[in-house]
Amino acid sequence: xxxxxxxxxxxxxxxxxxxxxxxxxxxxxxxxxxxxxxxxxxxxxxxxxxxxxxxxxxxxxxxxxxxxxxxxxxxxxxxxxxxxxxxxxxxxxxxxxxxxxxxxxxxxxxxxxxxxxxxxxxxxxxxxxxxxxxxxxxxxxxxxxxxxxxxxxxxxxxxxxxxxxxxxxxxxxxxxxxxxxxxxxxxxxxxxxxxxxxxxxxxxxxxxxxxxxxxxxxxxxxxxxxxxxxxxxxxxxxxxxxxxxxxxxxxxxxxxxxxxxxxxxxxxxxxxxxxxxxxxxxxxxxxxxxxxxxxxxx
Numbered sequence: 193x194x195x196x197x198x199x200x201x202x203x204x205x206x207x208x209x210x211x212x213x214x215x216x217x218x219x220x221x222x223x224x225x226x227x228x229x230x231x232x233x234x235x236x237x238x239x240x241x242x243x244x245x246x247x248x249x250x251x252x253x254x255x256x257x258x259x260x261x262x263x264x265x266x267x268x269x270x271x272x273x274x275x276x277x278x279x280x281x282x283x284x285x286x287x288x289x290x291x292x293x294x295x296x297x298x299x300x301x302x303x304x305x306x307x308x309x310x311x312x313x314x315x316x317x318x319x320x321x322x323x324x325x326x327x328x329x330x331x332x333x334x335x336x337x338x339x340x341x342x343x344x345x346x347x348x349x350x351x352x353x354x355x356x357x358x359x360x361x362x363x364x365x366x367x368x369x370x371x372x373x374x375x376x377x378x379x380x381x382x383x384x385x386x387x388x389x390x391x392x393x394x395x396x397x398x399x400x401x402x403x404x405x406x407x408x409x410x411x412x413x414x415x416x417x418x419x420x421x422x423x424x425x426x427x428x429x430x431x432x433x434x435x436x437x438x439x440x441x442x443x444x445x446x447x448x449x450x451x452x453x454x455x456x457x458x459x460x461x462x463x464x465x466x467x468x469x470x471x472x473x474x475x476x477x478x479x480x481x482x483x484x485x486x487x488x489x490x
């Protein structure tokens with residue numbers, strides 16, 4: 193594996209990280225850059241130095257902040273991250289690097305859902321992850337099955353476009369959301385996902401709250417960066433209501449030969465016009481956003 197690959201590993205007291213570092217070097221070559229971003233006790237932090245990796249103290253809370261901090265220190269033209277618990281098959285990094293290098297993707301996510309080892313993921317997490325991945329796929333028009341994965345590979349150019357964005361609590365979904373909204377290509381590769389052998393997950397105290405938080409960011413980003421879908425959808429609903437009211441007025445006029453529902457007719461007309469204005473506003477905002485995307489990528 194060429195030396196232009198940097199791999200960031202966020203960790204908090206993960207004993208499995210030592211074996212992971214060895215596996216990464218055996219599989220990808222000793223020339224790769226490995227950066228461990230740690231938020232552990234001093235004895236554990238000092239112990240990490242035996243790995244020979246670059247060790248960084250995590251400043252802020254959250255795995256996405258740890259990864260961002262590591263990526264900002266990385267030197268590679270191709271950047272990657274993997275969970276420290278040895279649950280993700282590192283072959284996903286190899287496949288992801290090949291996809292990025294071939295120009296097929298800007299961000300490659302490791303899809304665990306087709307390679308789950310028995311007992312590796314609780315059913316309620318599978319359902320929640322699938323729902324969030326479906327939402328991401330619909331909102332950002334790209335097919336993703338595992339937006340909450342712990343493994344990704346990214347093109348340097350793509351990262352540079354978001355390196356100054358303040359991370360929010362969404363895990364790796366943060367990177368997927370930010371790059372997708374800028375028009376970068378988000379793809380995935382299938383990987384094996386193994387049952388955790390050592391310790392317990394320290395991602396969050398409440399996985400339900402974490403999932404709700406990710407969903408809220410998906411919707412918030414859509415509001416800010418896909419205005420046509422929001423305003424256009426609202427406009428269509430308002431127009432349909434207006435037409436329904438207007439149809440009632442027209443039917444009454446045909447049946448009686450008298451125009452007696454002036455107020456209702458005026459309301460129907462106003463709703464149709466308002467719905468049309470919503471749609472036009474969404475179209476204009478979406479066009480301006482597309483121009484912004486093109487400028488930001490130059």
